[in-house]
Amino acid sequence: MIRYIRWCGYFCALLLVALLVNIARVQVWESAAYGANPANKRPAIERYAQPRGNILVDGRPVTGSRDSGQLLRYERTYANGPLYAPVTGFSSQTYGTSFVERAEDPVLAGTDPGLSAFPLWYDLTRGRPAGGNAATTVRAGVQLAAYAGLAGKRGAVAAVEPATGKILALVSSPSYDPAALSGTGSRVKAQWARLNTDPDRPMLNRALRETYPPGSTFKIVTAAAALDAGVVTDVAAPTETPDPYPLPGTRTLLPNAGTGCQDASMAEAVQWSCNTVMAKIGVRVGLRGMVEAAERFGFNRDGLRVPSWVSRSNFDTDMSQDQLALSAIGQFNTRATPLQMAMVAAAVANGGELKSPYLVDRTTQDDGSPVRRGDQRSLGRAMDPATALRMQELMVKVVEDGTGKNASIPGAVVGGKTGTAQHGVGNAGTPYAWFISWARAEGAPLPAVAVAVVVEDAAANRGDISGNLAAAPIARAVMEAALSAR
Amino acid sequence: MTALTAQVAEPAPPPPPDAGAPKRRGVELTLLVGAVLISVLGHLHVGLATTGHVPRPAAHYAAGLAVAALLAHLAVRFRAPYADPLVLPIAVLLNGLGLVLIQRLDATTPGHLAAGDQLRWSALGVALFVLVVLVLRDHRVLQRYAYLSVAVALVLMLVPVFFPAVNGAHIWIRFAGLSFQPGEFAKILLAVFFASYLAANRTALALTGRRLFWKLRLLPGRVLGPILAIWALSVGVLVLERDLGTSLLFFGLFVIMLFTATGRIGWIAIGLVLAGLGAYAVGTFEPHVNSRVDDWLNPFASIERGEGPGQLAQSLFAFGAGGLLGAGLGHGQSFLIGFAAKSDFILATAGEELGLVGLAAILILYGLLVSRGFRAGLALRDPFGRLLATGLASIVALQVFVIAGGVTGLIPLTGMAMPFLAQGGSSVVTNWIIVALLVRLSDSARRPAPQEPPE
Numbered sequence: 001m002i003r004y005i006r007w008c009g010y011f012c013a014l015l016l017v018a019l020l021v022n023i024a025r026v027q028v029w030e031s032a033a034y035g036a037n038p039a040n041k042r043p044a045i046e047r048y049a050q051p052r053g054n055i056l057v058d059g060r061p062v063t064g065s066r067d068s069g070q071l072l073r074y075e076r077t078y079a080n081g082p083l084y085a086p087v088t089g090f091s092s093q094t095y096g097t098s099f100v101e102r103a104e105d106p107v108l109a110g111t112d113p114g115l116s117a118f119p120l121w122y123d124l125t126r127g128r129p130a131g132g133n134a135a136t137t138v139r140a141g142v143q144l145a146a147y148a149g150l151a152g153k154r155g156a157v158a159a160v161e162p163a164t165g166k167i168l169a170l171v172s173s174p175s176y177d178p179a180a181l182s183g184t185g186s187r188v189k190a191q192w193a194r195l196n197t198d199p200d201r202p203m204l205n206r207a208l209r210e211t212y213p214p215g216s217t218f219k220i221v222t223a224a225a226a227l228d229a230g231v232v233t234d235v236a237a238p239t240e241t242p243d244p245y246p247l248p249g250t251r252t253l254l255p256n257a258g259t260g261c262q263d264a265s266m267a268e269a270v271q272w273s274c275n276t277v278m279a280k281i282g283v284r285v286g287l288r289g290m291v292e293a294a295e296r297f298g299f300n301r302d303g304l305r306v307p308s309w310v311s312r313s314n315f316d317t318d319m320s321q322d323q324l325a326l327s328a329i330g331q332f333n334t335r336a337t338p339l340q341m342a343m344v345a346a347a348v349a350n351g352g353e354l355k356s357p358y359l360v361d362r363t364t365q366d367d368g369s370p371v372r373r374g375d376q377r378s379l380g381r382a383m384d385p386a387t388a389l390r391m392q393e394l395m396v397k398v399v400e401d402g403t404g405k406n407a408s409i410p411g412a413v414v415g416g417k418t419g420t421a422q423h424g425v426g427n428a429g430t431p432y433a434w435f436i437s438w439a440r441a442e443g444a445p446l447p448a449v450a451v452a453v454v455v456e457d458a459a460a461n462r463g464d465i466s467g468n469l470a471a472a473p474i475a476r477a478v479m480e481a482a483l484s485a486r
Numbered sequence: 487m488t489a490l491t492a493q494v495a496e497p498a499p500p501p502p503p504d505a506g507a508p509k510r511r512g513v514e515l516t517l518l519v520g521a522v523l524i525s526v527l528g529h530l531h532v533g534l535a536t537t538g539h540v541p542r543p544a545a546h547y548a549a550g551l552a553v554a555a556l557l558a559h560l561a562v563r564f565r566a567p568y569a570d571p572l573v574l575p576i577a578v579l580l581n582g583l584g585l586v587l588i589q590r591l592d593a594t595t596p597g598h599l600a601a602g603d604q605l606r607w608s609a610l611g612v613a614l615f616v617l618v619v620l621v622l623r624d625h626r627v628l629q630r631y632a633y634l635s636v637a638v639a640l641v642l643m644l645v646p647v648f649f650p651a652v653n654g655a656h657i658w659i660r661f662a663g664l665s666f667q668p669g670e671f672a673k674i675l676l677a678v679f680f681a682s683y684l685a686a687n688r689t690a691l692a693l694t695g696r697r698l699f700w701k702l703r704l705l706p707g708r709v710l711g712p713i714l715a716i717w718a719l720s721v722g723v724l725v726l727e728r729d730l731g732t733s734l735l736f737f738g739l740f741v742i743m744l745f746t747a748t749g750r751i752g753w754i755a756i757g758l759v760l761a762g763l764g765a766y767a768v769g770t771f772e773p774h775v776n777s778r779v780d781d782w783l784n785p786f787a788s789i790e791r792g793e794g795p796g797q798l799a800q801s802l803f804a805f806g807a808g809g810l811l812g813a814g815l816g817h818g819q820s821f822l823i824g825f826a827a828k829s830d831f832i833l834a835t836a837g838e839e840l841g842l843v844g845l846a847a848i849l850i851l852y853g854l855l856v857s858r859g860f861r862a863g864l865a866l867r868d869p870f871g872r873l874l875a876t877g878l879a880s881i882v883a884l885q886v887f888v889i890a891g892g893v894t895g896l897i898p899l900t901g902m903a904m905p906f907l908a909q910g911g912s913s914v915v916t917n918w919i920i921v922a923l924l925v926r927l928s929d930s931a932r933r934p935a936p937q938e939p940p941e
Binding site: 001002003004005006007008009011012013015016018019020022023024026027028030031032033034035037038039040041042045 | 688742745746747749786789794795799802803805806807808809810819822837841842845846849850852853856857860863864869872873876879880883884886887890891894895896
């Protein structure tokens with residue numbers, strides 16, 4: 001019997017070995033795969049176990065964290081949620097993150113290795129440093145001016161500092177409160193459904209993600225292209241353009257909204273927004289020249305990040321002459337984000353050099369010590385410095401004595417360009433009112449701000465008047481705020 | 487378990503008349519202090535990790551555990567002085583760790599506190615341990631009650647049929663707010679009966695019977711019949727009650743004890759084949775079992791169906807999250823497993839918070855306990871004692887294998903309680919009685935041979 005007891009012992013030892021081998025398989029070999037399984041709630045629980053770092057505007061947090069006592073514990077709160085929603089985005093237990101919340105997520109959530117001097121320490125203790133902060137380039141006053149200007153309208157504002165590329169304001173209207181998406185449960189799901197089915201599309205970031213036909217504001221690009229290409233050497237010289245202008249190769253006549261465009265010079269054409277003249281100039285520059293100029297300003301560029309990605313602005317590269325003529329005045333397939341048009345104004349204001357726009361100035365640890373600085377990068381030269389100077393003069397003329405008088409600010413040099421963009425099938429939609437501009441305080445060496453404003457449902461439908469009526473006052477308020485904040 | 491190899495040869499050498507085996511009670515006391523200390527530290531750790539401060543009843547807990555361990559130790563010291571010094575400390579440590587884990591899970595499920603009940607059941611278990619060690623002076627007394635044991639066992643197993651099912655199994659008796667599983671007690675009684683019956687009929691089983699072919703001989707029906715009937719009855723009842731874990735345990739116990747008594751490996755093989763066929767049939771046609779087999783074959787199927795992770799998937803996630811070193815007591819998320827986290831799936835919490843290292847240590851503790859049982863069986867001189875020790879050790883080993891293998895995905899999951907660790911009053915009490923019997927058996931095994939034979 002002794003022998004059989006021993007065999008039983010061996011059998012039990014075998015069972016033990018099988019158990020040990022299997023737990024080693026589960027806990028070491030399969031561990032990573034189990035951890036990565038989307039049904040495993042542990043990563044989410046860990047992620048929300050501590051308060052999230054904050055997003056700062058003017059050094060003050062516009063976000064907060066609330067202990068919900070739920071499984072996914074700390075929920076995001078927003079001070080002035082709708083105002084900053086296009087900047088912060090949302091941080092939701094249910095729907096993830098967007099915009100700065102997404103772009104700077106590692107820092108805010110405390111997983112960025114830069115948050116700790118000794119990352120190994122946190123590996124050993126299985127802890128996590130407190131979430132860091134992301135300080136934005138946005139200025140509260142500028143943002144508020146843009147937001148108030150758009151109140152009740154559909155549209156967007158993008159404002160940048162021309163010399164650096166800092167984004168001073170990013171507003172989309174109507175907006176929403178991202179706090180409605182914080183947390184879990186049916187309330188959040190209902191809000192998400194409501195926001196996604198709302199015909200006003202409040203969650204759409206119109207400043208970065210919506211492209212509009214830029215209309216007459218694109219004439220700045222066409223004019224700069226003509227000067228750089230030498231097609232126009234004297235801005236005051238008559239261009240011998242008929243009114244209306246027959247589109248090359250067709251019988252279609254291109255009209256002007258106003259009068260006095262017959263045979264006008266390029267300076268007058270910009271000042272009074274003559275479609276005929278600028279279309280003809282665009283055709284003279286040629287497809288290749290126009291495409292190259294537009295691309296120098298940032299059109300057709302994929303992967304622009306601020307650090308959230310920005311929709312691609314389009315200027316077709318394969319067009320007939322009549323299509324090119326329409327594209328030169330910002331119609332046909334030409335489309336631009338408000339940020340793109342702010343970049344056009346900024347390039348003119350900055351002497352031709354185009355700075356890459358950016359939204360996050362620096363990220364810091366919880367205690368304020370730096371993690372990373374936002375980088376000022378150049379996107380290259382959009383035009384010659386001499387061309388830029390000429391363009392500045394032309395744009396100033398628009399505001400002083402042209403279609404954009406509503407943007408003028410006493411004590412500041414302001415350059416601008418109105419736009420009214422036809423859209424819809426057969427141009428049936430209510431036109432978009434555009435205004436792009438820049439402003440420099442008198443005596444200041446550098447322009448403080450470049451702005452693009454688009455208002456979708458501009459009531460007035462009379463050529464470039466609507467840009468001046470609906471969009472220019474908003475641009476002025478934004479520029480005033482930027483000038484006074486200096 | 488590997489320590490078995492270099493030990494007793496058959497027949498056991500007669501111990502030198504005067505020397506006697508060392509009693510080793512001091513070793514036991516030292517190990518007990520360690521076991522209590524580990525448990526108390528674990529308790530403090532859980533309190534600090536989940537609430538940030540030392541838990542208020544920590545002192546009571548420490549005192550209670552220490553007093554229980556001390557009383558058990560004194561009982562052993564005075565009534566079973568030659569007992570194996572490892573058995574009691576391992577039981578105390580496992581019971582203490584179980585309380586730590588249950589208290590830890592209580593912290594995340596404030597609506598369903600279980601640690602208090604478990605503490606009271608543990609106290610009752612230790613009391614019964616003391617009682618058994620004090621009252622049962624010689625294990626051979628049990629041999630006389632073989633038929634009483636089996637009668638009581640069958641009654642105990644039949645009674646729950648008349649009580650409502652809980653979670654699909656008729657294995658609980660509820661009264662006065664308490665619930666317990668009589669099947670737990672039945673397994674000791676059945677082991678006593680098997681040991682007694684097989685010891686009495688060993689010769690007939692081993693040597694008689696018609697030869698079928700080669701070495702395989704048909705066991706005599708007169709001898710095999712009754713025990714086979716008892717076994718079939720008990721397993722049948724359990725299948726009716728849908729307590730598959732326990733029926734598996736009883737089958738394994740029966741096969742192991744029959745093999746130990748007769749040494750007939752061929753019959754074991756036939757038994758295993760039959761059991762396999764039976765398991766296949768049940769697994770295919772019985773929906774309750776069928777779903778468990780499906781879960782085992784593909785634990786993540788429910789996730790792919792979009793229904794979220796099932797219990798086994800959650801358990802595997804918990805083990806995986808533990809990794810090598812574990813998250814630390816109180817830092818895991820094993821409550822995600824749901825309602826059975828404190829009972830069937832308690833090992834997942836151990837795996838997540840103590841890691842592979844801690845889990846392996848716990849399994850090796852069980853291995854040590856089992857090996858000490860076998861060791862007592864090897865050193866005992868009477869067939870009944872040998873069979874009983876083997877049976878009790880096998881009960882612990884099979885139970886640990888079935889439940890640990892189930893929750894880690896090695897074998898299909900069958901509901902059973904991890905000895906000492908899992909929440910469950912009847913289980914804790916039963917295991918303390920098993921440990922008391924092992925202490926008694928090892929005392930007899932290591933006791934120096936008396937000068938004159940006992941009457």
